[in-house]
Amino acid sequence: MSTAMDTQAPVVETDEEFRARLRAFLTEHHPGKRPRDAVERLAWQKRWRATLFDAGFAGPSWPREYGGMDLSFRRQVIYQEEYNRARVPGPQGTGLGIAAPTIITYGTEEQKRRWLRPMLRGDKVWAQGYSEPEAGSDLHALRTTARLEGDHYVVNGQKVWNTYADIADVLFCLVRTGTPESRQHGITYLIVDARAPGVTVRPLRDLTGAVHFSEIFLENVRVPVTDRVGEENDGWRLARTSLGHERAAGAMNQAALYRRVLDELIALAEERGLAADAVVRDRLAQFEIRVRLMRSNAMRTIDTIRTHGEPGPASSTSRLFITTFEQDLHEFAVDMLGADALLTREDPGAVQRGRWINGFLSTRASTIGAGTSEIQRNTIAEQVLGLPHDPAMPS
Amino acid sequence: MSTAMDTQAPVVETDEEFRARLRAFLTEHHPGKRPRDAVERLAWQKRWRATLFDAGFAGPSWPREYGGMDLSFRRQVIYQEEYNRARVPGPQGTGLGIAAPTIITYGTEEQKRRWLRPMLRGDKVWAQGYSEPEAGSDLHALRTTARLEGDHYVVNGQKVWNTYADIADVLFCLVRTGTPESRQHGITYLIVDARAPGVTVRPLRDLTGAVHFSEIFLENVRVPVTDRVGEENDGWRLARTSLGHERAAGAMNQAALYRRVLDELIALAEERGLAADAVVRDRLAQFEIRVRLMRSNAMRTIDTIRTHGEPGPASSTSRLFITTFEQDLHEFAVDMLGADALLTREDPGAVQRGRWINGFLSTRASTIGAGTSEIQRNTIAEQVLGLPHDPAMPS
Amino acid sequence: MTLAVSDEQEELRRSVRRLLTDRASTADVRRVMETDEGHDPSVWALMADQLGLPAIALPEEYGGLGFGVAELSIVLEELGGALSPEPFLSSIALAARTLALSGDTEAAARWLPGLADGTRTAAFAVSEPGRDWTLEQSTTRFDGTGLTGVKTFVIDGERADLLLVTAATDEGPGLFVVEPDATVERTRLGVLDPTRRQARITFDATPALRVDTAPSRLRQALDLGVIAVAAEQVGVAQACLDLTVEYAKVRTQFGRPIGSFQAIKHKCADLVLELEAARSAQQHATVLADGGADTDPADLAAAAAVCGSWCGEVAVHVAKEAIQIHGGVGYTWEHDAHLYLKRAKSTELLFGTPAAHRARLADLLGIGGGAR
C-alpha cells in the first residue's frame, strides 16, 4: 500500500465508508471556480491534480507502484460517481486514458518510472498525435516519417485534430518507419517531447469558436530511440490493444457523467414547466432509459472483464452508444427550450450559460473523433459479427 | 374522342363536373363486396374492369387509340382521388403500370393493337417475370436463357417473386440472349404466353400466410420472335426507361390511397379515445405531414413533367418515401392499439378485421420488392447526386 | 451477484440448447403449431424429466431446485431463441413464480409441486380487453365466493390445468386460483404469433381460492413477468440476428457476399448495439430480482420498465431487419424470419406497450408530475 493511502484509509473499509471518505475529500479540497484565463486555468488544474495525487486519490485503476489506487471495479464505479458529482476538474490531456495503458503493458521499466507518475500527477500533460490531414479515418495511410539515425529517430510530418496539444508537454505519436506502402505494418509508437526543436503547434478554432485542438508540424525532430514504445513497426498493434480497458473505464465514467447531466436537464424541464408536456415526458423517459442502459453496459463489461478477462461485445458498442446519446440529448434539450436555447454563453440571458446549445455544437465531434461512427460500425460488424471485409477496402 | 366518352361527357366539362360524373359512375356501378373465393374474386374483378373500360373510364393516362382516357395530369389526380375513395377493385396484374408504358413506347403497331386493349379491359392479366432466385437485387446477373431457333426463342430458366403470376395470362420477362458474362448488355424483353407448354407456375405462401406471388419455371418454352419488344439485347434499357411516368402516376395514386388510410386511422384513434394522448397526437401529426408531402411531391413531379418533360429529382425519391411511410404507419397503428392489434382477421374480435396487423406484415415487402431500399438509395446517390460508383460493384 | 455469466450458467445454457436442437427445432415448431395441443407434450416431458427446467427457479421446499432469476432467464432466452411453444413462460416464469412470490405457503405447498415437476401447467390471467398487463381498474371481480369477468391474451390459457387470476376485490387487487370447471369458458384467440397459444377466458361466478398476498407483491410479480419476457426477447433477437448474419456471410449479390456491403454491416452493427444494451438491461434487472431483501422494489420496478420499453423494441427491430436483409426469401412463409417477427411483436405489446413502460418509468421517477 502506498503511504498516502495508509494515512487516511482504515485497514478494512466498506464501500460506503470509502465513498464517504472520497466525498469528504473532494468537498474539502474542491479547487473552486474555473478561471476564465487560459494560463491561470491550466495552473489551477495542475494544482488540483497534484493535490489529488499527493492524497492518494489519483488513478483509480492504475497500479500502486506508479502512484495509482488499484481499486476493485466496484470501487472504480463509486470513484467515478463521486468524482463526477463533485464537479472537480478532470485530468488534462489524453495520456491517462490512451497512452498510459499502452505504456503499462508494453513500456520498459525505465519508461514506466520516467513517464507514469508525472503524467498522473498532472506535472506533464500528454496529447495524442495520431491523425493526419490525409489520414483521418484511415490511419493505416499515415505519412509522418521517422528515419533512424544512430540512437535517434528523425521525425517529419504533420498531425492534426490533436486535443490538448496546445498545452501539451509530451506527444504520443504514430509514425511511419516502414515503406510508404507498408500500411499498418510499418508504423511505430514514439513519445515526442513537445518542446523539442522542430515541433510547432498551431491551435485550431473549432466550430464553437473555442480552441480545443491543434495542428502539429514536425520538422526534423530528433527523438531518442529509448522513447520508442515496443518494437519498431509494431506501433499499430500497440495503439489498438490497449483500448479494451480504456473503453470500459471511459464508459463507466461517461455513464456517471450523463447520469448527472440528465438529472440536471430533467430539473430544468420541471423548473420551466416543460416536463408536464406528455411528448417531452416521453422523450425524457427515453433518455432516462438510455442513461441507465449505459451504466448497465459498463457494469456488465467490467464484470465480464473480472470473470473472463475480456470485455465482451457490449464494450465494442459503448462508444457508439454514448456518442449518439450525447448528440441526441443536447439537441433534445435545445429543441425543448425553443428559441431561448439560441442564446449563447456571450448573452447574459442565456439558459444556464448556454450549456445546451454549446453541447449541441461540441458533440458534433463525438461521432467524428477517434474514428468516425461509420468506421466504428464497420469494426463492430467485422470484429463482433465476423461479417466479411469490403473487397474495395485495403485490409 | 372515343365513342364511349362522347355518349357521356359534355363537350366542355369543368374539373368538378368531371369529378361528379366519375363519382356518380363509380357509385352506381360499384361491383359490391369482394368475394372470398379466389375464382369468384377473379371473375368479379374482370367484370368490373370490363364495365369500367366499356364506359370509357379505364386508363386515365393512356392514349385514346388503345382505349385509354388521355386525361390531363390534373384530371388524373382527380381520377385517382375518386377511384381510391370509391373503394372499387384496382387493376389485376402489373401490366398496366409496368409493361404498358414500355409497349406504348417501344412496341410495334401490331403489338400495341394485339396487347393493349385486352390488358386495359382486364381480359388478359399480365404479370412480371424479372427476378430470379440468384438475381434478386442484381438483375444484371439473370440466368434465364432465350436461344433463337428460326422464328422462335426457346426459353429456359426460373423466375421468382412474381405477383399475380398465379392468375396471369401473359408474362413479360427479361431473359438472357447474350453470353453469361454479358450482364445488362445481353438481356432481351420477351412477352410469354403463360399457358404455353413448358410454363409451370407454383404459388408461394408469403409471411401473412396468403399467396401473393409465385415461382415460374420455364422449360423449353417457345416464344415467337414477334413477341419480342424492342431489339435483341436491348431489354435492359427498355425495362428501365419507362419508369418515370409510371412512378409519377403511381406516387399520385399512393398519395390518394394513404390520404384515405390515414383518415381512417385518425378516426379509429378518436373513436377509441387514443388521439387525446399527446404522444399519439404528435405522431398522428407527423403522419399527416408525410401524407401531405407525398401528395405535394407527386403534384410537383407531374407539374415538372408537364413543364420540362422530365420528372425531376422528387420523383426518384417517391418510392422510398412511400414504402417507408407505409411501414411506419402500419407499425404505429399496431403500437397505438396495443395488444388488441395482435388479433388477426381470423379472430372475430379483431380490430377492423386485422387490417393494421396484416398491413404491418405485408408492408415488409415494400422495401424489398422492385429493388430493395438499399438499392434505391444507391441509385438516388448515383443518379441524382452523381456520387461515384462503388469500386467493388459491377458497373 | 454479477452481470457476467458464470461457467455453470453456460453449462445450463448448453443443455437446454442441446435439447432444443435435437427435439424442438423451428421445423418441429412449425409442425407442432398446427396441432390441437399447440405444443409438444413429449418435449415438455423431456424438459421436466431430463433437465428439471420447470423446477429450476422454484423454491426447494415445494419441489423446486432453488435457483434464481439468472438461471430462469437463461432458460427463457434459449426457449425464445428456438421459438419454443412449450408452456414454460406461462406456467413457470409467470404463474408458478407468482405463486411462490405470493408468500402464501399453503397455496404454494398445494400447487407448486405439480407445476415444478411439469405434470400440471398453470396460466396467469392478467390482461383484460383494453387493459394490458395491469392490476389497475380490473373489471374482473371477486365477490367473496366467486370470480366474474373476462380475461384475455392468457398465454396457454386454453389448456392449462390451473388458472392464476388477478381480480378486483373490496380491499384492492387480489390473486386467485381457479381449477377450470363449467363456469369457465375458454376460447382460443386468432393471434399474430402462431407459436404461442392465447385464450380469452370468461368467468361467471366461478369458484376461486384466494391467495393470501399483498397488492405490492402482485405488482412486483408483474414486474418480474416483464423481466422474464425480456429474457425471452433477448433470445429471440439473438437467434434472429445470428440467422441473419450467417445469411449475409454466404448470400452473394453483385458478385460478393451481401455482408460485405456497408449498408448491411451498419444495420447489423446497430442491431448489435441495441441487443447488447438489451442484454445488459435484462441482466441488470436479473441481478436486482435475485437481490432479495437488498433490492428496493422501486429500483426493480424501474429496471422492469427499462426492459419493457427497450427489449421488446429491439427484438422487433432485429426481426424486421432480418426480413429486409434476407430480401424476398425472408418474406416467404417457409423462412423462419416471420416467426421471429411475430413472436417479437407479440411479446412487445402483450405485457404493456413500450410507451406504457416509459410512462410508468416517468411516474416512478416523478418526471412531469402526474401529467399525461
Place this chain on the structure above:
Amino acid sequence: MTLAVSDEQEELRRSVRRLLTDRASTADVRRVMETDEGHDPSVWALMADQLGLPAIALPEEYGGLGFGVAELSIVLEELGGALSPEPFLSSIALAARTLALSGDTEAAARWLPGLADGTRTAAFAVSEPGRDWTLEQSTTRFDGTGLTGVKTFVIDGERADLLLVTAATDEGPGLFVVEPDATVERTRLGVLDPTRRQARITFDATPALRVDTAPSRLRQALDLGVIAVAAEQVGVAQACLDLTVEYAKVRTQFGRPIGSFQAIKHKCADLVLELEAARSAQQHATVLADGGADTDPADLAAAAAVCGSWCGEVAVHVAKEAIQIHGGVGYTWEHDAHLYLKRAKSTELLFGTPAAHRARLADLLGIGGGAR
C-alpha cells in the same frame, strides 16, 4: 399556378446567384459578420438598385414589382444558400409583406415605397421571452397611445429604421408601426447564428401608429412568414448538401472517394429524399399563398404548419450530416459547415418549434380534440 419552376423564375434565380457569388460569398459573409453593421450596405444597395429585390413581391402601387410568393421564395432560397446577412427576410419577407397584407392602404402608402427601394429597412417584432412567433397571450400592450413590453429575437431589429410590432389591445391582437426613439431600448443578443443579427427590444410607453388590420390577417402574416423561412431553409439545405456531395466526390480515404462508400451514399440519398419533400412542401405552400381569394386560409395555415415542422428539421439534418461527412475538417471554424448548421438550427426554432407546428396542425384538423 404550378409547382414546377418556370424559365423566368430560373432567370431570376441566376441573377440573384450571380450577384451573391460575385459580391457576397461565404468568405464575404465571414468578414461582414464581424462588423458593426452585421451586413454589407453596399451589397444591399446592389440588390435594390441592380436587381430590385426588395421590391419584388410588393404591390406595384407602392413601388413594388408585383410578383408573388413564388418569386419571393426563389430570392429567399438563394440568399439562404449564401447565408446572406442582408435584411431581406426581416425587412421584406416579414415586415413589408405583412404591411402590404394588412389592408391598411394609408400605412402601406406611407411606408412601403421606402422599403421597396431598399433605402429604409423594417423589422418585424413578434416573439417575446418564452413565447415564440405567436400572437397569443402577448404581454406587449397598446394602451391607446403607447406600446409597452419586451420583444425578443427581432431579426435585424437593432438597426431597422422601422419596427412593425404585434401587441395585445382591448380588441385582441393588433399591429403597430414604431419609428424608434428614446423610449425604445434595443440590445443586440448573443445568438447562435453569427450571420444574422437579432435584438431584444423594450418599449416603454412608446408612441406607435396602429395599422388597421384584422387578427385573422395577422395570423396569416405569421403563416406566410413561416413559408418564407421555409424557402430560406430549402436554400440552406440545398447549398449545404451540394457542398457535401462535392466534397464526397473528391475526398479520398482508404484509397477511394468517400462518396463511393454506401454509408455516405445512403446518408446523402436520405437527405435528398427529405430535401425534395421540403421543396415540394414549400412550393405547395407557395402556390396556396399566391392563390389569393381562391385559397382557404385554413389550407394555407396547414401548409405553413407542414413547412414549419418539416423544412427546418431537414435543414438541420443536412447540416449535421454535412459536418459528419466532412469529418474533422467540418468541425473547424474555418469550414462553412457550422455556419449552415447555426443558420439552420436558428431558423428551425425562431418561428415556432417543429413540435409546436405539429400541435398547431393537429389543432387545425381537430385531431385529439383540444388535448395537450
